[in-house]
Amino acid sequence: MTVPEIIDYFGYPSETISTTTVDGYILVLHRIPWGKGGRSKQPRPVVFLQHGLLGSSADWTTNIPSQSAAYVFADAGYDVWMGNVRGNVYSCDHVKYSRFTTKYWDFSFDEMAAIDLPTMINTVINITGQEKIYYIGHSQGTLIMFAGGPNNTNIESRVEAFFALAPVNTVAHIKGLMPYIGRHIGGFLAKALKIFGSMEFMPSNVISKMVAYLVCGYSSAMCDNVLFQIAGPNSHDINAVGYIFYFEIISSEKLQIR
Numbered sequence: 001m002t003v004p005e006i007i008d009y010f011g012y013p014s015e016t017i018s019t020t021t022v023d024g025y026i027l028v029l030h031r032i033p034w035g036k037g038g039r040s041k042q043p044r045p046v047v048f049l050q051h052g053l054l055g056s057s058a059d060w061t062t063n064i065p066s067q068s069a070a071y072v073f074a075d076a077g078y079d080v081w082m083g084n085v086r087g088n089v090y091s092c093d094h095v096k097y098s099r100f101t102t103k104y105w106d107f108s109f110d111e112m113a114a115i116d117l118p119t120m121i122n123t124v125i126n127i128t129g130q131e132k133i134y135y136i137g138h139s140q141g142t143l144i145m146f147a148g149g150p151n152n153t154n155i156e157s158r159v160e161a162f163f164a165l166a167p168v169n170t171v172a173h174i175k176g177l178m179p180y181i182g183r184h185i186g187g188f189l190a191k192a193l194k195i196f197g198s199m200e201f202m203p204s205n206v207i208s209k210m211v212a213y214l215v216c217g218y219s220s221a222m223c224d225n226v227l228f229q230i231a232g233p234n235s236h237d238i239n240a241v242g243y244i245f246y247f248e249i250i251s252s253e254k255l256q257i258r
Contacts, residue, residue: 004030012035017123025094026091028091029084029124030057032074034079037075040077043128045130046079047078047133048120049080049082049138053140060082086111109147110147113143113148114147117155133159134159134160136165139165139166142164143169
C-alpha cells in the first residue's frame with residue numbers, strides 16, 4: 001500500500017503534492033489536512049514531518065492512529081505535511097535523469113539540506129498561506145535541518161520551532177555491520193549495483209521482498225538479530241507487534257489490520 005492508501009484506510013483525508021527542485025529532482029509531499037474531527041473554518045497550524053535515513057513519509061503513518069505521529073497531530077488540530085527527500089521511494093523521479101543512471105545519484109546530504117529542505121518548506125508555505133511551520137525531524141531529518149537551517153535565513157524565518165528526534169550530525173559512531181560494509185564492501189557493492197543497472201542502495205524489488213520474507217517471515221527473534229547485526233543492538237525500542245505490519249508491507253506491498 002502507498003502512503004495515501006494507508007491514510008485512507010485509517011479514515012483520514014490525504015493529498016499528494018509534487019514539487020521540483022532547481023536541479024530537477026521531483027519531490028513528493030504527502031498531506032493530511034485535518035483529522036477525523038472534520039475540517040475547521042480556521043486555518044490550521046502546520047506541522048512538517050521529515051523522515052530519517054532510508055525512510056519515507058510512510059514512517060509517520062504505518063502504525064495504528066494512536067501510535068502514528070501523522071494521525072496524532074491531525075487529530076490534535078494540525079495541518080500535517082510529510083516530506084520525501086530525493087532518491088527515496090516516493091521522490092525517485094527527475095526531469096532529465098533516470099534513477100538507473102549514475103547522474104541521478106550524484107548527490108549527498110548537502111543537496112538535501114541546501115535544496116530539498118527549502119523547496120519542500122516553501123511549497124508548504126505557498127499552498128497553506130501560513131507564515132511559519134513546526135518542523136519535526138527524525139535522524140537524517142534532523143541532519144538536513146541542522147545543516148540547512150542556519151545557512152538559510154528564509155528557512156529560519158519560516159520555522160516556528162524545530163523538534164529533533166534521534167538527532168544526528170555524523171554516522172561515524174554507528175555500531176554493527178554498517179561501518180564494516182562501508183569500509184570494506186562499499187566499493188564492490190557500488191560496482192555490483194552498476195552492473196545490474198541500479199544505483200539504489202536498498203531498492204524495493206523482488207529480491208528485497210524475498211529477503212524480508214526469509215528473515216522476518218518466520219521468527220521475530222531472527223528479524224531482531226539481523227537488524228541488531230546491521231545497525232547495532234537496541235532491543236528496548238523494538239516494536240515486536242509492528243513487525244506484522246512492516247513485514248507485510250515489504251514482502252507483499254499489502255497491509256492488513258488484525
